[in-house]
Amino acid sequence: MGGGAVLRFDQVVLAQGDFRLSADFEIPAGGWTAIVGPSGGGKSTLLSGIAGFVRPIRGQIEWCGQPMTADPGQRPVSMLFQHNNLFPHLTVEQNVSLGLAPNLNPNTAQKEAVKEAIRSVGLSDHATALPSNLSGGQQSRVAIARMLLRSKPLILLDEPFAALGPALRKDMLDLVKQVQVKNNATVLMVSHNLEDWQTSCDTACFVADNVAHPLRPTHQLLAEPPQALRDYLGR
Amino acid sequence: MASRTVEVTIRRVVGSGVLALLLTLSLGTLAMVALRAEGYGGLRAGDWAAVRFTVWQALLSAGISVICAVPIARALARRSFPGRSMLVTLLGAPFILPVIVGVLGLIAVFGRSGWINDGLTLLGLPNVSIYGAGGVILAHVFFNLPLATRLILQGWLSVPPGQFRLAASLGADGFALHRLIEWPMLKRSLPGAFLLIFLLCLTSFTVALAVGGGPRATTIELAVYQAFRFDFDIGKAATLGLIQIAICVCVAALAFLVPLPRVQGGSDVGVVPTWSRPSPLDWAWIGLGAAFLLVPLGAIVLSGLPGLWGLPSSIWSALWTSVWVAVLSALLCAAMALGLALMVARSADGVRKLAEGIGVLGLATSPLVIGTGLFLMIFPFARPMDFALVVTLTVNAVMSLPFALRVLAPAVAQVYSDHDRLRQSIGMPQGTWARYVVLPAVRRPLGFAMGLAAALSMGDLGVITLFADPAVETLPLALYRLMGAYRMDDAAGAALILVGFSLLLFWMFDRGGRGRA
Structure with a gap:
């Protein structure tokens, strides 16, 4: 990674109420990354931090080497929420x-x-x-x-298609794919669906126990899952 | 960042401004009054009688309302019949019925030449009198029995149907059912209903003005009015006002122990499942309750119709005054409620606390004390009479604010919780957000709140009585003056016009909120 990185978490700690999430890694340009992990582990907090709804209490989130602006509307981000889009x-x-x-x-x-x-x-x-x-x-x-x-060059999907059936969800992901290719965007996607990760995402970020871990190739993460991920998957 | 800070600041400034206005009107006027209450000692025996009467009539009114409401609510909860939802809707009518009009309806039924006394005379029995302590309590029960019935009906319908099914399957009926389900429910809902009605009756002014008075039936509010209006003894008025506020604050403080109930709107209420044989007593209670509510309402219409023609022209100018006062009061009330609701829009806890705080404040303050205080504030600078209508519409707006806030604040908070992140993420400007998102989303509760505020203001006969000079009158005041001159036919006609326009204003605002759908 390194050189092509566009989104960098520089020793970031995000705070949402009493909850803390720390992140210290980079996300390369143009990829499609799954954010995975158990409920309440901090997946949505991570996306909220990137979108600007949750501020870091330590460190900073950088975009192309520059710290992100505070105003969510000025960030290079398009986000689809779970509800009320x-x-x-x-x-x-x-x-x-x-x-x-x-x-x-x-x-x-x-x-x-x-x-x-x-x-x-x-x-x-x-x-x-x-x-x-x-x-x-x-x-x-x-x-x-x-x-x-x-x-916008950064697309955040916070389980927007969770309520749709498998076929429809695939249609939607295909449409997002078209947008991503057209705008040469980077996609971060929260999903509980294993199939979505495998078909859509080359890399995955595992979020659990107040830590967002550095990206790993999806197939590798699934082949050698850490214990917390094994518990989550029920393996 | 900058635009967001500015936005938050604007909301805080507007909200704080509204709060400052409210505090000036409540505590500021109170302080003004307190400063003028020289010595606090000038109360005579008659004034203490007023204090005692205020408390015991409120206790009795609230007690009778709540006790009678139990069997009526029980019968309404268990019986389904045509017109039931209509009757439940009408239980809400006394709330927006102008008090002076309701009193006139009661006089038509229970008054000296009313229907009841006509019947008693025919039977050779002694007549009853609506004037005095009995009349004050009768009128308070008339206005509050329907409210109590609605509150207790809500209690019955809030019991999960499964509990009744379970009780029935266990063979529990009659007394057992009462002990299992009904008594625990009543223990929860009765104290709140009693406290709310007790507070409403403590500060009641118009009823006492119209049918009370004299050594045995003068409330504190009425005594304030008389001290101010007839004796121009401001020290005495101020002392009485302070006593009134002290009593209300003590009772309102109880509201933190016994939460006051929330009145829910709507008429499409379910029926509690029952498998026992319907008791004829149920029908008797429903019949009695309906008659007590509907006969005076009918009397207003019947006795008002003939008087509609040939009303003095002063009635029409009073009507016009009342309409614009009511509309401006509704606008002011809505603006204040929106300002406060926006200030706490992002915090569900804040919405609850603010609504409760303002609600208790609204119940504890006395319009007459506010009026006296404003009179004292204006007096050194100008002729208070010139401000009669401005003061009336402002005080009316403040008195309606708790109700407006209760319907508006949750709606505003909902918009923010649903869509604020989306607004931020697409960078929608404040103006667009307010015009295209917030206003359409709160249109319905806004229309309802404004309708309520307009109707309440239209029918109010309170602070205007302090400031009135012969040249300026609202319709309720004109109506009261007709009653005072014993022109009962004209009064009945004016009452019908007053209630008609109150309902019309309510309907127009409420309808406007619903849109063209």
């Missing part, structure tokens, strides 16, 4: 346009781009629909279209 009373079009115009006032060129993004996720017929009238998979597509427009 869309504003329920805004239409598909408005929700997607937030990716380019967070003030909901897109210009003509931006409106065109919004249309194109909605088309690319296959929702052209639903542009004026409200999220509540869409299926779970369609709602995920809206969020992905917004992510496409934001074109």
